Each structure stands twice: as structure tokens, then as C-alpha cells.
Amino acid sequence: MKIIVCIKQVPDTTEVKIDKETNTLIREGVASVINPFDLYAIEEGLRLREEHGGTVTVLSMGPVQVIESLREALSMGADEAILLSDRAFAGADTLATAYTLSKAVEKIGAFDLIICGKQAIDGDTAQVGPELAEMLEIPHVTYVRRVHGIASGQITVERMTEEGSEKIRFPLPGLITVVKEINEPRLPSIKGKMRAKKAEIPVWSASELGTDPEKTGLQGSPTWVKKVFTPEQKGGGEIFEGEIEEQVAKLVRRLRETKIV
Amino acid sequence: MEYFLTDVQLEIKELAHRIAEEKVRPVVHELDESGEFPWEIMKVLADADLFGVYIPEEYGGLGGGVMEQLLVVEELSRVCSGVAVSYAASGLGAFPILLFGNEEQKEKYIPDIAAGKKLAAFALTEANAGSDAAGIETTATLDGDYYVLNGTKQWITNGGEAEVYTVIAMTDKKKGSRGASAFIVEKGTPGFSFGKKEDKMGIRASATRELIFNDCRIPRSNLLGREGMGFIVAMKTLDRTRPGIGAQAVGIAQGALEEAVKYSRERVQFGQTISSFQAIQHMLADMATQIEAARALVYATARMIDSGVKDFSKESAMAKVFASDVAMRVTTDAVQVFGGYGYMKEYPVEKMMRDAKITQIYEGTNQIQRNVIALELIKEYASKKR
Numbered sequence: 350m351k352i353i354v355c356i357k358q359v360p361d362t363t364e365v366k367i368d369k370e371t372n373t374l375i376r377e378g379v380a381s382v383i384n385p386f387d388l389y390a391i392e393e394g395l396r397l398r399e400e401h402g403g404t405v406t407v408l409s410m411g412p413v414q415v416i417e418s419l420r421e422a423l424s425m426g427a428d429e430a431i432l433l434s435d436r437a438f439a440g441a442d443t444l445a446t447a448y449t450l451s452k453a454v455e456k457i458g459a460f461d462l463i464i465c466g467k468q469a470i471d472g473d474t475a476q477v478g479p480e481l482a483e484m485l486e487i488p489h490v491t492y493v494r495r496v497h498g499i500a501s502g503q504i505t506v507e508r509m510t511e512e513g514s515e516k517i518r519f520p521l522p523g524l525i526t527v528v529k530e531i532n533e534p535r536l537p538s539i540k541g542k543m544r545a546k547k548a549e550i551p552v553w554s555a556s557e558l559g560t561d562p563e564k565t566g567l568q569g570s571p572t573w574v575k576k577v578f579t580p581e582q583k584g585g586g587e588i589f590e591g592e593i594e595e596q597v598a599k600l601v602r603r604l605r606e607t608k609i610v
Numbered sequence: 611m612e613y614f615l616t617d618v619q620l621e622i623k624e625l626a627h628r629i630a631e632e633k634v635r636p637v638v639h640e641l642d643e644s645g646e647f648p649w650e651i652m653k654v655l656a657d658a659d660l661f662g663v664y665i666p667e668e669y670g671g672l673g674g675g676v677m678e679q680l681l682v683v684e685e686l687s688r689v690c691s692g693v694a695v696s697y698a699a700s701g702l703g704a705f706p707i708l709l710f711g712n713e714e715q716k717e718k719y720i721p722d723i724a725a726g727k728k729l730a731a732f733a734l735t736e737a738n739a740g741s742d743a744a745g746i747e748t749t750a751t752l753d754g755d756y757y758v759l760n761g762t763k764q765w766i767t768n769g770g771e772a773e774v775y776t777v778i779a780m781t782d783k784k785k786g787s788r789g790a791s792a793f794i795v796e797k798g799t800p801g802f803s804f805g806k807k808e809d810k811m812g813i814r815a816s817a818t819r820e821l822i823f824n825d826c827r828i829p830r831s832n833l834l835g836r837e838g839m840g841f842i843v844a845m846k847t848l849d850r851t852r853p854g855i856g857a858q859a860v861g862i863a864q865g866a867l868e869e870a871v872k873y874s875r876e877r878v879q880f881g882q883t884i885s886s887f888q889a890i891q892h893m894l895a896d897m898a899t900q901i902e903a904a905r906a907l908v909y910a911t912a913r914m915i916d917s918g919v920k921d922f923s924k925e926s927a928m929a930k931v932f933a934s935d936v937a938m939r940v941t942t943d944a945v946q947v948f949g950g951y952g953y954m955k956e957y958p959v960e961k962m963m964r965d966a967k968i969t970q971i972y973e974g975t976n977q978i979q980r981n982v983i984a985l986e987l988i989k990e991y992a993s994k995k996r
Contacts, residue, residue, distance in 0.1 A: 391892055536629060539659040542621050 350403030350499070351460040352394045354427070355450055355481070356387035358411055358418040358545045363407045383418045386466025388534040393496065394464050395426050396532065404428040406457060410438055410449055416550050423545035424537035431457075435554040440567030443472070447480035454485060454557040463524040467492055478526040481597060482590065483494050490517050494531050525603035611902050613909055615681075622678055625658055634689045641692060641815035646817050647771050649691050655682075655697055656726020664701060669720035675916035676847035676850060680857035682910065687861025688868075689712040691965040692815030694861060696729075696852050699767035699816070702973075703730025704778040706792055706848045709833040719774050731772035733763040733821050734844050741978045743844065744787040745753055748823060750779035755830045757781075757793060759823035762805065765788075765972075769819030770804040771795045775786065776847075777821070778840045790840030801826030812964030843868070849926045850915060852973055856908035856929040859937035859969040863901045866937075866944035866962040870894060872881075873948055873957075890947060897940045904933040924986035927979040934969035934976060941966040 361380045362475075368375050394405040405528040407422040409415050409576070410433040419430035433453050441449065454460065468475035475491070482489030490508050497505040497516070505518040509528055536557075555565060563569060587603075604610045615623065634656050663678035665671025672678065679701055686694035693825055704723045707715055707730075722728040728924060739745035749759025759779055766775075776794045782789030795802055806822025834843055871894055875886035884890050909930040915922050941963040945952035952959045970976045 536632070536654065536656060536658055537625065539621055539663070541617075541659075542625070543618070546617075549752060 350397065350401045350462065352397060352403060353374050353407060353454060353457065353463045353475070354387070354390045354394045354404045354407045354422070355463065355465045356391065356407055356409045356418060356422060357382045357384045357466075357469045357471075357477075358415045359383070359469055362470055364416050366560045369395050371581035381418065383421055384466055384469045384471075384551050385508065386468060386470070386527070386529065388466070389510075389529055389531050390464040390466045391425055391427060392532045392534040393527055394462075395535070397462070397496065397499070398428075406431065406460075408450060408453055408457075409433065410441070412439075413552070416552075419550050420545040420548070421537065423548050423550075424450060424541040426536055426538075426541055427473065430548070431551045432550055432552045434552050435565075437555040437560070437562060437566050441565060441571060442570035442572035443480055444571060445488050445567075445569035447484055448569060449560060450477070451484040451559065452560050453553060454481070456553070457594075459522075461521045461610065463487075463522075465524065465526045467526045467528050475526070478512055478524060484522040485522075485524070487522050487524055489526070490519065491526045491594045493525045496525075496531075497519050525597070611763060611906065613905075618672070619678060619681060619802055620672065622660070622663055622672075623685060624672070624680045626660060627688075628986065629654055629660075630685050630689040630693075634686065634693050638690045638913065638958070638961070639955075640689065643814075643815045647817045649771075650694060651693055652696065652726065652729065655880075661697070661700060661726035661793060662724035665704070665724040669716060670724040671720075675912070676853055677909065677912040677916050678741075680854050680912055683854050684857040684861040684864070684905075685929040687858045687965075690815060690863040691858050691862050691969075692813040694858055695767060695813050695816045696771070698851070698858065699731055700726075700729045700772065702732040702851050702855065703768065703772060703774060703776050705850055706732065706834055706843045707774075707794065709850070710792065710839065710843050711794075714831070715834070719794065723774065725975045728773035729768050729771055730774040730776070731766055731768035732847065733766045733775055733777040734941060735763065735765050737762070737764050741975055744790075745842070746778060746780060746790065748777070748779040749783070750781050750793060752781070752830070752868070753827070756827040756831065757794070757830060758827065759795070759801070759828065761823050763821040763823075765808065765818050766821050767816055767818055767972075769817055769821055770807065771817045775821065776834065776843075777823075778844050778916070779823075781840075782946040787841045788838050790844075791837045792834040792840045792843035793828060794834060795823075795826070796826055799826055811967065813968055831900060845923075848973055849923050849947040852926040852930040852979075853911045853915065853939050853967050856933035857909070857971050859930075859933035859966065860901060860905045860908055862962050862969070863904070863933075863937040863940040866941045866959055866966075867894070867897045867901060869957075869959050869962075870897065870947040871893065873951075874985050877949075886946075893943050893947060895945055900936045900940060904936040907931050924983050927974070927982040927986075930969075930973065931979040931983070932977045934966070936971050937966040938963075 358381045361382045366375045370607035373396045398405050405427045407427045407430040415432055423430050431447055438449055479489055490506055493506045494509045495507040503518050503520050508515050589599040628653050633651055660682050662671035663674045667673040683694050683698045722731050736746050750757040750759050777793050777795050779791050780789050781791040801824045803822045805822050808818040874890050875883050877884045908929045911925045943964050944959040948957055948959050952955050
């Protein structure tokens with residue numbers, strides 16, 4: 350089984366401070382880590398490999414310093430790592446990122462499963478995984494909390510929803526994004542660290558990927574960040590008390606008042 | 611202090627530190643209360659390759675030495691020395707095989723110990739044979755292709771949890787200490803059982819139990835070295851592992867110092883943090899200085915052993931004595947810095963003080979260590995080595 354795990358390097362938010370003037374992260378001098386949700390993706394990839402055999406390739410787009418995060422993924426046990434890095438990729442939004450990743454996946458060739466973390470803790474969009482699947486024209490399932498099994502080219506997963514969960518079976522190749530409930534990421538091993546230190550990590554540029562300059566980086570990014578703000582907390586709702594008939598009557602009255610019904 | 615560790619040593623130290631913080635710290639109090647053996651943590655240490663740091667690569671280890679091993683012990687002890695001693699005791703059980711085992715014995719037992727699949731333990735002490743190790747009463751009698759073991763070992767760290775035991779027993783009582791031999795005994799061998807688990811003052815996460823041998827037959831091929839070499843096996847093993855007790859002591863003391871500094875900067879009395887009082891400052895300064903001196907001695911001894919020099923009993927004893935006395939003083943002072951809070955179980959330093967005490971006692975009491983140091987000193991001068 351060939352598994353590809355996409356990861357993002359993010360600032361370590363346990364150390365990050367907020368600029369009170371602009372409400373943005375102060376990134377200077379802050380250590381970078383693998384996006385925590387992506388650690389679950391790596392772990393799930395490694396577990397599926399242990400169960401089904403095959404390889405785990407870790408993929409990331411970003412500046413050269415991302416190699417450190419890729420080495421950490423290798424030290425956990427991933428077989429190979431590839432960095433996508435080019436000035437042309439800089440300033441990418443989720444669409445341009447997904448496009449660039451999709452070109453890399455095409456270059457890698459045949460694969461069975463792509464795993465992403467549910468979202469990155471810096472951007473919180475949760476868009477890159479699904480966009481990547483769409484561009485590759487493969488099925489995807491988000492917020493997976495458990496992989497039940499893989500058999501005869503199909504994967505069965507359980508995804509978390511706000512109401513509960515859904516069990517879904519779909520054909521491979523496909524993509525899943527995972528939540529933290531899925532596993533507990535392992536720590537690296539010393540042998541893994543030694544191997545990772547020596548490993549060669551190829552860096553693929555725009556020319557190697559054959560990307561369309563109109564679709565990468567800032568140029569390929571239709572998203573414009575107008576303002577970053579913390580949304581106002583919504584009210585805590587209203588609790589109707591009394592006997593059940595009473596409660597229903599109050600609720601219906603309130604729904605009428607607010608012209609919902 | 612800069613100790614010029616190699617890249618691999620730094621990786622080992624960093625990973626052990628991370629495991630101590632992420633996997634051990636959250637359960638320290640719980641392990642201390644329950645006295646339950648920390649199997650989950652042992653598994654994490656095994657997966658991280660840390661059980662193999664001192665074992666040659668040909669047996670699945672990382673090819674390091676005493677230095678690598680004690681970096682792990684120190685980092686774990688900084689957070690919980692009960693966990694650290696469970697890790698270290700496996701090395702204590704493995705060293706007799708590494709040092710005196712034949713190729714067949716090494717190949718059979720060492721790879722699983724290096725991988726952390728099996729824990730090892732070392733069994734010398736008995737009820738009437740502590741500092742006077744020559745007083746051991748457990749016997750091993752040759753019967754055809756088997757040795758038959760009878761007797762009881764006491765206070766064996768990893769007892770009941772380990773799979774592989776190196777056991778010292780008398781093959782010829784008349785010869786006294788020269789009549790002792792070392793054997794490998796596997797858990798599950800008929801006639802080999804475990805006695806009560808001790809309820810200890812400190813290092814409570816570690817398992818300390820009796821080993822009971824009742825007509826326990828083990829293959830003759832499980833003899834380590836030759837008959838009569840038991841005490842040499844034990845002494846050479848302990849010379850090599852004593853700096854590990856030093857490292858444990860340094861780790862405990864370091865943990866206590868860090869807690870004391872942190873607390874002194876938070877605790878306010880007379881309108882200011884107690885860290886602003888010179889009485890406290892001088893205590894902290896002395897604690898830090900003693901720890902650094904102990905660490906330097908422990909590391910220097912480990913490097914000396916790893917360099918391949920032949921005799922290091924004296925230095926090994928010095929490292930153990932000095933560091934363990936430092937740990938006792940530093941943890942006592944840490945409790946003092948905390949005042950009444952330090953005496954309470956909700957705060958971390960009273961455990962460290964309880965844990966520190968054992969480092970002055972086990973693997974040879976500090977009094978016996980001083981005997982060793984003095985004896986070596988007198989021997990050196992008598993032979994005019996200097």
C-alpha cells in the first residue's frame with residue numbers, strides 16, 4: 350500500500366505571543382513544529398503501513414526550513430519525505446497549495462491513500478485536504494476518527510460529525526483527513542532520528558513539478574485576507590424550564606416571536 | 611556546564627527528556643501512590659530504542675556505553691527515579707551477560723533486552739547477605755546437565771517483571787566468596803517463583819521482590835563464565851553500573867533544584883518573593899554547585915569506563931558516593947525551601963527526598979563504597995604507583 354501524508358509546518362503556538370496592536374501572531378523567534386493534527390495523520394499512515402505493508406511518503410510545501418519537520422516525520426518512521434519549495438509557491442492560499450500538492454502527487458505516481466490532518470492550527474481552514482482530493486478527482490472523507498479496515502480496494506472509516514458519527518466505505522485511491530481522536534502519535538526513536546539525519550530529502554521546484562505560474566503562489570491565490578479577528582462569542586442560548594408541555598409551549602411562542610416559524 | 615556530548619548522546623538525552631516530560635510527568639504522583647509497575651512507560655522507552663543505548667550494535671543496540679545509559683537514567687530520574695531505576699535495573703541484569711557471557715548466551719538474551727522486549731534483573735542480595743555479599747546462602751548444585759538452585763534472593767529490582775535474571779549462587783560453600791557462581795535464570799522456569807512485593811519509602815513505581823528458588827533446575831549452559839567466578843561477575847558488573855546510581859542521584863537533585871527555584875520565585879512572604887532573600891539564594895546556589903560537581907564526576911567516570919581502562923572501582927565508588935550524598939542534601943534543602951508545603955504530598959519535592967535516600971543505600975552502601983575507595987587508595991600507595 351502506498352500512503353502519502355501531507356503535513357504543514359506551523360509556529361509552535363505554545364510559545365507564540367500575540368501582537369496586541371494588530372492581533373496577529375508574532376512569528377519572529379518562534380520555533381516551528383509539525384502542525385499537531387498532521388502528527389495524527391503521520392501516525393495513522395505508519396499504523397496502516399504496519400498492518401498492510403507498503404510505504405509512507407511525507408509531503409510538504411514551504412520554505413527550506415520545513416526540511417526539519419520532514420526529518421521529524423522520518424524519525425517517527427516514514428519511508429521518504431519530499432519538500433515542495435520554490436519562490437513561485439510563496440504566498441499561496443489553500444487553493445494554490447492544493448494545486449501544488451496535486452502536481453507533486455501526480456509526479457509521485459500511483460498511490461492508494463492520502464492522509465491529511467483535519468486542519469492547520471495557524472490558518473484553521475480545513476480546506477487543503479478536500480481541495481487536493483477534488484483536483485486529483487478522488488473521493489475523500491473528512492474528520493475521520495477511526496479506520497475500520499481496508500479490503501479489496503475499499504476503505505471503511507468512521508467520521509465525526511456534530512451530531513455523532515458516520516461510517517463510510519469508499520473506493521481507493523482516496524483521501525482522508527483525521528482528527529485527534531484517531532490515535533496517539535508515537536515519539537521518534539533514536540534509530541529513526543539517526544536515519545532521518547542522514548536521509549536525503551528531495552526538493553521539488555516549480556519547473557520540476559511543471560506547475561502553471563497562474564495557479565501557484567500569490568498569483569494563484571484568489572483568497573484575500575481583509576481582516577483577522579476573533580469572532581464574537583455567541584450567546585449561551587436560552588433554557589426553558591417547567592413541565593414538558595410548558596416548555597414546548599414556550600418554545601413555540603418564542604419561535605413565532607422570532608418569526609422562525 | 612558544557613559537557614561536549616556527541617550528536618548521538620544529545621539525541622539520546624533530548625529524547626529521554628521528552629519522554630520524561632510527556633509520558634512520565636503526568637503520572638508521577640499516581641505511580642508513587644499506587645506503586646504499580648510502569649509498563650506503559652517501559653514500552654515507550656523500548657520503542658524509542660533507549661534500552662539498547664549501551665549495547666553493541668551486533669546485538670541490536672546502538673553501540674554506546676555507560677555514558678549513553680546514564681544520560682537516560684539522569685533524564686528519567688529528574689522526573690521520576692522509580693521509572694529510572696526500572697530502566698536501569700535491566701542494564702544491571704544485562705551487564706553480567708555482556709561482560710562474561712559466551713557468544714551463544716549473548717545472542718540468545720541480549721537482542722531482546724536491547725529491544726526492550728524483555729527486562730532483565732540482577733540478583734545478589736539476600737536477607738543475610740547485603741554489604742557482606744560473601745554471606746549468600748542460595749546454592750547451585752550440579753546434577754548432570756543441570757544446576758539445581760535453592761534459596762531466596764531479597765529486594766530484587768524488577769523482580770517479577772523481568773524475564774531474564776542473573777543470579778549469584780554458591781556452587782562451593784567451603785570456598786567462601788570464591789565458591790560463588792553466576793547464572794542466567796529465565797522467568798517461568800519450574801521451581802522459580804516470586805515472594806512478596808516490598809512496600810517502599812521511595813522509588814515506589816519500581817518493583818522490588820523476593821526471588822524464590824525451590825529445586826529450580828536450569829541448564830548447565832546457563833552458567834556465566836566459569837564456576838567460582840560469581841563474585842568477579844558481580845563486582846565487575848557493579849563497578850560498571852554504580853555511576854548509573856550517581857546519574858540517578860544527579861537527576862533527582864536536578865529535578866529538586868528546578869522545583870525549588872521555581873517555587874522560590876512564586877512564593878511571597880513579607881511582601882516579596884522568597885527568592886529575593888539571601889538565605890534562600892545561598893541555599894539554591896549551594897544546591898546548584900553541588901549538583902554540577904556531582905554531574906562532572908559521574909560523567910568523567912562514565913567516560914573513563916567507556917574509554918576501556920581496566921580498573922575503575924575507585925572512581926566508580928566515588929561517583930556513587932558523592933552524587934548520592936549530594937542528592938540527599940539537595941532534596942532535603944529543596945523541601946526546606948518549600949517550607950511546610952514541601953512536606954506535603956501535593957508538592958513534588960517530598961517524593962524526591964524519599965527517592966534520594968535509596969541512592970545512598972543500594973548497589974553498595976556509601977559506607978562500603980568508602981571502604982572500596984580507601985582500600986584502593988592504600989593499595990595504590992603501597993604499590994608505589996604514584
